[in-house]
Amino acid sequence: MARIALINQKGGVGKTTTTFNLGAALARRGFRVLLVDLDPQAHLTYHAGIAAHELELTLLDVLTGEATLSEVVCLRNEQLHLVPSNLGLSRAQKVLTEPGSEFLLREALEGHDGYDFVLMDCPPQLGILSINALVAARHVLVPVYPEFLSLAGLSQLLQTVEIVTRRLNPRLELMGVLITNFDQRKNLHHEAAGSLRERFPEWVFQTVIRTNVALAEAPSYGQSIFEYAPTSLGAQDYEALAGELLLRLQSR
Amino acid sequence: MARIALINQKGGVGKTTTTFNLGAALARRGFRVLLVDLDPQAHLTYHAGIAAHELELTLLDVLTGEATLSEVVCLRNEQLHLVPSNLGLSRAQKVLTEPGSEFLLREALEGHDGYDFVLMDCPPQLGILSINALVAARHVLVPVYPEFLSLAGLSQLLQTVEIVTRRLNPRLELMGVLITNFDQRKNLHHEAAGSLRERFPEWVFQTVIRTNVALAEAPSYGQSIFEYAPTSLGAQDYEALAGELLLRLQSR
Numbered sequence: 286m287a288r289i290a291l292i293n294q295k296g297g298v299g300k301t302t303t304t305f306n307l308g309a310a311l312a313r314r315g316f317r318v319l320l321v322d323l324d325p326q327a328h329l330t331y332h333a334g335i336a337a338h339e340l341e342l343t344l345l346d347v348l349t350g351e352a353t354l355s356e357v358v359c360l361r362n363e364q365l366h367l368v369p370s371n372l373g374l375s376r377a378q379k380v381l382t383e384p385g386s387e388f389l390l391r392e393a394l395e396g397h398d399g400y401d402f403v404l405m406d407c408p409p410q411l412g413i414l415s416i417n418a419l420v421a422a423r424h425v426l427v428p429v430y431p432e433f434l435s436l437a438g439l440s441q442l443l444q445t446v447e448i449v450t451r452r453l454n455p456r457l458e459l460m461g462v463l464i465t466n467f468d469q470r471k472n473l474h475h476e477a478a479g480s481l482r483e484r485f486p487e488w489v490f491q492t493v494i495r496t497n498v499a500l501a502e503a504p505s506y507g508q509s510i511f512e513y514a515p516t517s518l519g520a521q522d523y524e525a526l527a528g529e530l531l532l533r534l535q536s537r
Numbered sequence: 538m539a540r541i542a543l544i545n546q547k548g549g550v551g552k553t554t555t556t557f558n559l560g561a562a563l564a565r566r567g568f569r570v571l572l573v574d575l576d577p578q579a580h581l582t583y584h585a586g587i588a589a590h591e592l593e594l595t596l597l598d599v600l601t602g603e604a605t606l607s608e609v610v611c612l613r614n615e616q617l618h619l620v621p622s623n624l625g626l627s628r629a630q631k632v633l634t635e636p637g638s639e640f641l642l643r644e645a646l647e648g649h650d651g652y653d654f655v656l657m658d659c660p661p662q663l664g665i666l667s668i669n670a671l672v673a674a675r676h677v678l679v680p681v682y683p684e685f686l687s688l689a690g691l692s693q694l695l696q697t698v699e700i701v702t703r704r705l706n707p708r709l710e711l712m713g714v715l716i717t718n719f720d721q722r723k724n725l726h727h728e729a730a731g732s733l734r735e736r737f738p739e740w741v742f743q744t745v746i747r748t749n750v751a752l753a754e755a756p757s758y759g760q761s762i763f764e765y766a767p768t769s770l771g772a773q774d775y776e777a778l779a780g781e782l783l784l785r786l787q788s789r
């Protein structure tokens with residue numbers, strides 16, 4: 286089973302869009318996928334068509350030990366499950382204070398080996414929730430938007446991953462960097478993508494998620510790109526990403 | 538003097554791009570402008586061409602009382618000053634724990650009445666740093682990206698503004714909602730902009746910041762859009778925004 290943290294402290298780089306659509310792509314191929322929404326903004330939860338603010342039990346209750354994962358998980362369909370979030374999760378910083386609270390998500394996931402993939406959507410901070418994802422994960426996937434302000438924080442992110450690997454989760458490894466929302470008409474995007482590939486030759490996915498408005502429309506219908514616009518570029522790209530991800534997992 | 542918090546907990550909606558270029562637009566008109574970088578990611582600081590990671594003194598030292606604003610402020614040019622940030626500011630949550638630590642920025646700004654404008658760039662969270670901005674500010678400017686995942690958190694943001702106004706800063710008022718990175722080719726953007734105007738008829742700025750790659754390129758040169766591409770659409774839009782902002786301030 287592959288546990289993947291989708292992480293980048295920069296805002297708006299496609300973490301949520303990637304978690305949901307990559308998860309959906311893998312589910313369509315017959316894998317059993319669990320999505321975990323680690324963002325109090327609950328965008329992954331809304332993307333799945335779930336009214337987050339109405340939920341009584343969320344990921345927070347799993348982390349505090351007041352509920353089990355099975356009690357909280359939403360069955361979006363047979364292949365695609367989701368541990369939802371809502372604004373209550375923003376109390377995590379205050380309530381998860383005991384030593385080793387970086388391990389709470391990992392402990393909560395133990396015994397749930399029926400899933401082939403666990404994809405964890407991180408908020409735009411390197412706080413307790415993102416660290417929980419890095420400790421629970423085996424692989425790290427970094428969505429990046431090919432522009433300066435988005436690339437600037439990459440070194441800090443990789444340092445954080447290195448620290449977590451060294452101290453808390455020795456089996457953690459970087460799986461790849463994914464260029465998202467790539468606009469082929471923009472020279473800037475080509476330049477940024479080029480310098481990313483130069484900097485991380487083995488890490489940048491060959492698959493690039495091109496900008497495609499269908500990917501931005503699908504969330505308001507609570508649908509994946511495969512439900513909303515199955516022939517779109519967005520569907521093709523996330524399908525291709527799923528294929529490349531499977532190859533990368535096999536070769537390790 | 539107008540103190541404006543540029544705030545939105547959603548990532549990547551143009552807070553930093555707006556703070557820097559709106560500030561530059563006002564500075565070009567002869568106003569004395571102070572920018573405040575409240576994000577540990579320090580993108581505003583980098584946007585101004587300052588090597589944030591090399592700084593010994595930042596906003597954090599001002600908030601903890603270990604340095605004065607004057608000791609920390611960077612003079613980008615005569616009209617445009619900046620209180621820089623760097624990663625050390627992420628310790629704010631841990632070190633700013635005394636009662637009333639939401640008032641630290643406001644207190645730090647007292648006595649600095651030489652500025653016509655103070656623009657505060659918030660991180661993508663509604664934590665202690667953003668609350669400090671709301672308590673220090675007189676006006677709230679909300680940049681929004683006209684897409685579903687970006688609009689979803691607006692209610693929560695406005696609730697937070699209402700709570701801060703009621704309990705901590707009765708003179709705080711919403712100045713406006715600014716649509717950013719607007720792509721005229723996208724139906725989704727037209728729809729989202731339309732529904733925003735319907736929902737907040739008096740709040741959405743007439744000026745819309747259109748998507749313009751020059752705005753994304755300028756930061757890597759440490760320049761404002763007026764320095765980098767003075768005839769671009771981005772320069773025109775931020776110039777227009779400055780004009781509309783001044784009108785709004787006069788009419789209140």
Ligand SMILES: Nc1ncnc2c1ncn2[C@@H]1O[C@H](COP(=O)(O)OP(=O)(O)OP(=O)(O)O)[C@@H](O)[C@H]1O
Nearest residue numbers: 296297298299300301302409466496497501548684
């Ligand atoms: N390939 C794409 N084409 C078009 N729009 C996209 C694409 N990827 C993401 N978007 C849109 O860009 C915005 C930001 O994406 P998303 O919310 O997935 O980023 P995020 O990294 O999860 O943000 P946050 O840091 O706030 O959690 C959303 O409005 C989304 O619909």
Ligand SMILES: Nc1ncnc2c1ncn2[C@@H]1O[C@H](COP(=O)(O)OP(=O)(O)OP(=O)(O)O)[C@@H](O)[C@H]1O
Nearest residue numbers: 296432548549550551552553554661718748749753
């Ligand atoms: N009008 C625009 N046209 C083109 N690119 C833009 C525009 N506005 C912002 N951008 C780009 O979009 C990305 C996000 O913008 P920015 O960093 O200003 O958002 P932010 O809200 O400050 O993000 P964060 O939440 O991470 O602080 C950046 O790469 C920026 O250069």
Ligand SMILES: [Mg+2]
Nearest residue numbers: 300301324328
């Ligand atoms: Mg997200």
Ligand SMILES: [Mg+2]
Nearest residue numbers: 552553576580
């Ligand atoms: Mg910013």
